[in-house]
Amino acid sequence: MKAGRAVDVRIGDAAAVQLVQFPARRPRVVASGEMGPVAEIVRVNARRARALWTLSRYWPLRDHLWIPADEAVRGAWDTGMIALGSPQGDLAVGLVGERGPRQKLTLVVPGSPWVAKVALEASARRSIEREADNYDLLQASGLLRGAIPNHRRAGEVLLVERVEGPHPTWDSRSAAEWILESLQAPDGGGIQHGDVTPWNVIRAHDGYRLIDWEDANLAGGVDPLFNVLDFVIRGAALSRSAPAKVNSLLSGYLQGRRVETLNAYESYRRRLTDGRIDALKARSETYLRHLARTSRS
Structure with missing residues (x-):
């Protein structure tokens, strides 16, 4: 060998x-x-x-x-x-x-x-089929045109375009702004990707791409901020960043509706994970608690 x-x-x-x-x-x-x-x-x-x-x-x-x-x-x-x-x-x-x-x-x-x-x-197989179906729906709708990779099916295999480029860090304001703007549905709600994290965002030479759509629900709108919270909080949990840094980045987005949005987001994540708790999720919840405390102080 x-x-x-x-x-x-x-x-x-x-x-x-x-x-x-x-x-x-x-x-x-x-x-x-x-x-x-x-x-x-x-x-x-x-x-x-x-x-x-x-x-x-x-x-x-x-x-x-x-x-x-x-x-x-x-x-x-x-x-x-x-x-x-x-x-x-x-x-x-x-x-x-x-x-x-x-x-x-x-x-x-x-x-x-x-x-x-x-x-x-x-x-x-159903997970792969669901991701392929979501790519098909997004392509047919014209939503996120240019922001998702090309794809094709080969029997039970999903082929996804290989996108070259680095992943942004969780504290990238330009990436957060792109996520908030790009994942807006026509009705004003947010497109539910379900896993908007730094490792699923790629900065290609001509703009950002968002991959791994297997957890998406394109029929059910969510608060557009949920995707930004996913990107920042779960990315920060991965790198074990300071809660104060997370608060500083998110304070502008959450201004005026912090507690309501954070509570709704926590319920949203629990639904997506069927209540499962892992180390990354547990660390993410420490950021949510810190954000909630700062809103009451």
């Missing part, structure tokens, strides 16, 4: 981090320490590949561990490669999402204009 080759990518607040590409015919995938019990993770020998400290999309400075692909991942890998046109290059990157019923493989091949998303479980 050839040694993995390190490549620079942008994730979250990191200026640049590295992932490792492995031979396409001998897949290994990257997963953070949160993806399953440590006993299930097999560290790759340093002679065969490099396990690098990176910024995980869920935890800052967690070790991304490279694990051998199991049968489900190998099947998804082969399916994704076929959908990508069976590229001849010998290297590819596979990222495995959080363990659970919606777990999927995201497959990136250097030189390909597409990223392939393949379900690892039968129950995850």
